[in-house]
Amino acid sequence: MKAEQVPQDKSSLSDKELKELCYAVDDKGNYTTALSSGWEPKSVALNGSIQLIQQRVEEAKKLVLVGKKSPIVYFMEKNKMDLSILASYVSLWKWRVKRHTKPKVFKKLSSKTLQKYADVFEISVEELKNFKG
Amino acid sequence: MQVEFKHQQAAHCENGVASNLLKHQGIEISEPMVFGLGSGLFFVYLPFLKVNFSPAFSYRPMPGWIFKRMAKLLGIKFKRQKFNSPEKAQQTLDKNLTENIPTGLQVGVYGLSYFPEEYRFHFNAHNLVVYGKDDKQYQISDPVMQFPTSLTHKELEKVRFAKGALAPKGHLYYPIYIPEEINWEKAIKKAIKKNCRDMLAPVPIIGVNGMRMVAKNIKKWPKKIGVPKTNHYLGQLIRMQEEIGTGGGGFRFIYAAFLQESAEILKNNKLKELSEEMTQIGDMWRDFAVQIARVYKKRSNQEDVYQYLSDKMLEIADREEAFFKQLKKAV
Structure with missing residues (x-):
C-alpha cells in the first residue's frame, strides 16, 4: 500500500473525528505512517456485526413482550453481552443467570439480586422490573 | 500530578x-x-471457538505474547x-x-x-x-x-x-x-527465525496451513451453514484483518516495515527485497477484503464467488509459504 492510497472513506471513526494509523510506503519505497479516516470494506463488515446485535436486541424485546423471557435477556443483548459475560459481571454461575432469564424465576428474585443486575446494566431496579418489551 | x-x-x-x-x-x-x-505476524483459525457468533480467526498471536517475547529478547x-x-x-x-x-x-x-x-x-x-x-x-x-x-x-x-x-x-x-547494552542484531535474527517457524508450523490450524484450512471451509460453508452465516463469518474475517490495530492487511504492512528497518541494522539487502514482497502480500490481503465486502453487499458479479474467494486465499497462503521459506534462509 502506498501512502497516498491509504483510504480516506467516511466511517464511524470520522464521525468522532478519529483517525487510525496505517503503515504504507512513500515514493521511494520507504516505510512511513499515514492516517486513515476509514475504509469502506471494513465499515461494511463492522456495520454487519452492528446490525446483527440490533437484530438480537429486537428479537429479545419481542420475547420479553410475549412473556417468554425475562427483561434480563433484553438488557444483556443491549449491552452486547452473552450469558458468560453477564454471569461474570454479576458474579453468579452461568446456569443461575440462565434460570433468571425465565420470567417465572425472575419474578421471585430478591431485591439484592435484582440490584446486582441493575448495577451492571447501569439502570434502576424499577427500570429492570418494569421493562415489558 | x-x-x-x-x-x-x-x-x-x-x-x-x-x-x-x-x-x-x-x-x-x-x-x-x-x-x-515479538514475532507478531501470525495466522490462526479456531473453528471450535466462537467469537461474536463466528469461528475465531486471528492474524496475530495471543494478547500479551508480542510484548513478552520482545522484552525477553532484549533482556528488559x-x-x-x-x-x-x-x-x-x-x-x-x-x-x-x-x-x-x-x-x-x-x-x-x-x-x-x-x-x-x-x-x-x-x-x-x-x-x-x-x-x-x-x-x-x-x-x-x-x-x-x-x-x-x-x-x-x-x-x-x-x-x-x-x-x-x-x-x-x-x-x-x-x-x-533495562540492560546497559542491547544486541539488536542477535535479537532480530532470533525473532525472525521464530516467526518463520510459527508461520510454517506443521499444525493444520496455524500459519499458512491455517489459511488453507479456512480457504477450504469457505467453499463448504454456503451449503453447510447457508449464505447469510457464511457472509457473517467472512465479515468477521475482514474485521480481524483490517480492524483498528492491524495497520491494514492483517499486520502484513507493519511486518514489512520491520523487515525494512532490520535490513538497515543487519546490513542485509535480501531483507529489503523481502520487505517489498511482504508489502505486495499485504496488498493481496487488502484486495481479498475488497472482494469479501462485495459479496457481503451482494454486489459481486462473480459466478461461484465462494470458490473464487477460496482460491484467492489459497494463492495468498502459497505466496506466504514461499516468503517464509526465503526469509528463513535470509537470516
Whole structure:
C-alpha cells in the first residue's frame, strides 16, 4: 500500500473525528505512517456485526413482550453481552443467570439480586422490573 | 500530578504501549520493531471457538505474547501486578504516578468512553498508559488515539475491572530493569527465525496451513451453514484483518516495515527485497477484503464467488509459504 492510497472513506471513526494509523510506503519505497479516516470494506463488515446485535436486541424485546423471557435477556443483548459475560459481571454461575432469564424465576428474585443486575446494566431496579418489551 | 510523557500514536495498542514506555526510558524502539521482535505476524483459525457468533480467526498471536517475547529478547524486565481489590489497584497506580512512573494498563474496551460506539465490544486485552491524575480524571495515552485523552476515576476503575474472558483484574506493568547494552542484531535474527517457524508450523490450524484450512471451509460453508452465516463469518474475517490495530492487511504492512528497518541494522539487502514482497502480500490481503465486502453487499458479479474467494486465499497462503521459506534462509 502506498501512502497516498491509504483510504480516506467516511466511517464511524470520522464521525468522532478519529483517525487510525496505517503503515504504507512513500515514493521511494520507504516505510512511513499515514492516517486513515476509514475504509469502506471494513465499515461494511463492522456495520454487519452492528446490525446483527440490533437484530438480537429486537428479537429479545419481542420475547420479553410475549412473556417468554425475562427483561434480563433484553438488557444483556443491549449491552452486547452473552450469558458468560453477564454471569461474570454479576458474579453468579452461568446456569443461575440462565434460570433468571425465565420470567417465572425472575419474578421471585430478591431485591439484592435484582440490584446486582441493575448495577451492571447501569439502570434502576424499577427500570429492570418494569421493562415489558 | 503528571509525568512528562511523550504520546505517540501507533497502529496497535500492545506494540504502541511497549514502544512508548521504552522510549520514555531512552530506548529508541519503533512500533514495527516491537512487533517484529515479538514475532507478531501470525495466522490462526479456531473453528471450535466462537467469537461474536463466528469461528475465531486471528492474524496475530495471543494478547500479551508480542510484548513478552520482545522484552525477553532484549533482556528488559517488567514488573507486573494484578489485583483482587479495586482500591488496592488504584493505590498502586497512584503511588507509581507520584514516583514519576508512567504505567501500562490492561483494560476492557467496552467502557472506553472515547471510542466510537461501534468499536466498544467486550474485549478485555486493550492496552494504554496512564501518566497523570488530577482530582477528577486520569491522563491517558491510548496508543490507537491521535492525541492523549482522559478517563474519570470511576471510568478507569470500570475498564480495569472489566469482566469476562481475559479479565484484566487491574493488571498494571512498567519496566524495572533495562540492560546497559542491547544486541539488536542477535535479537532480530532470533525473532525472525521464530516467526518463520510459527508461520510454517506443521499444525493444520496455524500459519499458512491455517489459511488453507479456512480457504477450504469457505467453499463448504454456503451449503453447510447457508449464505447469510457464511457472509457473517467472512465479515468477521475482514474485521480481524483490517480492524483498528492491524495497520491494514492483517499486520502484513507493519511486518514489512520491520523487515525494512532490520535490513538497515543487519546490513542485509535480501531483507529489503523481502520487505517489498511482504508489502505486495499485504496488498493481496487488502484486495481479498475488497472482494469479501462485495459479496457481503451482494454486489459481486462473480459466478461461484465462494470458490473464487477460496482460491484467492489459497494463492495468498502459497505466496506466504514461499516468503517464509526465503526469509528463513535470509537470516
